[in-house]
Amino acid sequence: MDQPFAITPRDIEEAAGRIAGHVLRTPLVAAPRLSELVGAEVVVKHENMQATASFKERGAVNKLLRLTEDERRRGVIAMSAGNHAQAVAYHAKRFGIPATIVMPETTPLVKVENTRSQGARIVLHGETLYESADKAREIAVAEQLTLIHPYDDAAIMAGQGTVALEMLADAPDLDMLIIPVGGGGLMAGNAIAARAIRPTIELIGVEAELYPSFLNTMDRQNRPIGGPTLAEGIAVKTVGELTLPIIRGLVADIVPVSEELIERAVNAYASLHHTLAEGAGAAGLAAMLKEPARYAGRKVGLVLCGGNIDTRLLAGIMVREVEREGRIVSLQLTSDDRPGLLGKVASLLGREGANILEVSHSRRFLDVPAKGVSIEVMIETRGVEHSSAIEEALAQNGFSLAPSGRGYL
Incomplete structure (x- = not known):
């Protein structure tokens, strides 16, 4: 580590002492079901347990506690x-320091109100965070406020690096750390800390496929950036000037992950590990789902860096995962109309082990024979093979799938 990086291992050790008692020393938890899913020994650092459900508190506290009395007053x-x-x-608010937060005008109201409830003055400006940043700098100069950058600040990076200090204290035999990368503050701080303690550890950064900012910068490509x-x-969209040299020098690889993989990882954390992960927080697991062979047999530390996810969004993600697994199926059946037909369908589905979720029964559509009936039934099954067996049983009992056939919901 003879390169002139913005922070040193000593900076991170001092940050750890400074923030102790102000942020939670989060647990590093073995994840046997995730381990089984990806074929590696996985342990998870639960930064979603911080008071605001994110690792960001570490850097914020370190920065705030380093302010001069004059800076605190202003x-x-x-x-x-x-x-x-x-x-x-x-x-x-805890330290009695006035805070102003500049947020894009497109920020969801719930996030604006959550921040305002902490006592901060909120300024809504611009469509993007880039425009908000310009406004924040303008206000900082005009009102002589200290700007706290989200990632491109030495004190912020040092605070974030305390995650790896704790992880390697609890699990000194880790082979790899997989860490989400946005502007790079979390990755940079933890790269310095981890490599100082365990020089052989492999560090993998993870970006959203739609925002390959570090990948573009490091391999001089021009991949499109942007999108929901x-x-x-x-x-x-813009990497940190202070974080880039550290990541370029110490991180083995940056892995882009798709939206589908991020969804699958969020669902896996909820259904297998029984914890909440926001999309960014689940990115490390998404990388393992992308290339499980790369991590097979190794002891891997994942940083679940945040758990701020809307519960309705989480519910939608979990339903979509059930859809991918073919466990909720919609069938459109046609048959002669006769008394007791619905009962026969329900009994048959029950015998085959299907759970009926919804039924629609119609005689009025023109694509149904005058003496016929159309039944749309949504069922829960054990998967694709089970669904196929149910279809075969329906056919053997005189039911036909309509041309629209079967759909996974």
């Missing part, structure tokens, strides 16, 4: 649409 300003905003606002992503916490 106050701080940050630009963020999410976790950084809440972390700065929450701890600034579940991992909005790492949806960053």
Whole structure:
């Protein structure tokens, strides 16, 4: 580590002492069901258990506690649409420091109100975080406020690096760390810390496929950047000037992950590990789902860096995963209309082990014979093979699938 990086291992050790008692020393938890899913020994660092459900508190506290008395009196300003905003606002209120947060005008109201409830002054400006950042700098100069950058700041990076200190204290035999990458503050801080403690450890960064900012910068490509992503916490278009040299020098690879993989990872955390992960927080697991052979047999540390996910969104993700597995199926059946028909269908489906979720029974459509009936039934099954067996049983009992056939919902 003879390169002139913005922070040193000593900076991170000092940050750990400074933030102790102000942020939670989160548990590193074995994840046997995730391990079985990906074929590696997986342990998870639960940063979703922080007061604002994100690792961002570590850097925010370290930065706030390093302010001079004059800086504390004048106050701080940050630009963020999410976790950084809440972390700065929450701890600034604890320390009695006036805080202003500049957020894009498109920020969901719930995030605006959550940040305002921490006592921060909210300024809504611009369509994107880039425009908010310009406004934050303008206000900082005009009002002599200290700008707290979400990632491109040495104190922020040092605070985030305390995650790896704790992980390697609890599991010194880790082979790999997989860490989500947005602007790079979390990855940079933890790269410095981890390589100082365990020089042979392999470090993997993960970006959302729609926001390959570090990939573009590091291999001089021009992949498109932008679009709606579940991992909005790492949806960053510009990499940090301070974070880039560290990541370029110490990180083995940057892995892009698709929206489908991020969804699958969020669902796996909820259904297999019984914890909440936002899209960015699940990105590390998404990388393992993408290339399980790469991690097979190794002991891998995942940083679940945030758990701020809307419950309705989570419910939708879990239903979509059931759809991918073919466990909810819609069948459109046609048959002669006769008394007791619905009962026969229900009994047959029950015998085959299907759970009926919804039934629609119609005689009035023109594509149904005058003496016929159309039945649309939504069922829950054990998967594709079970669904096929149910279809075969229906056919053997005189039912026909309509031309629209079967659909997975």
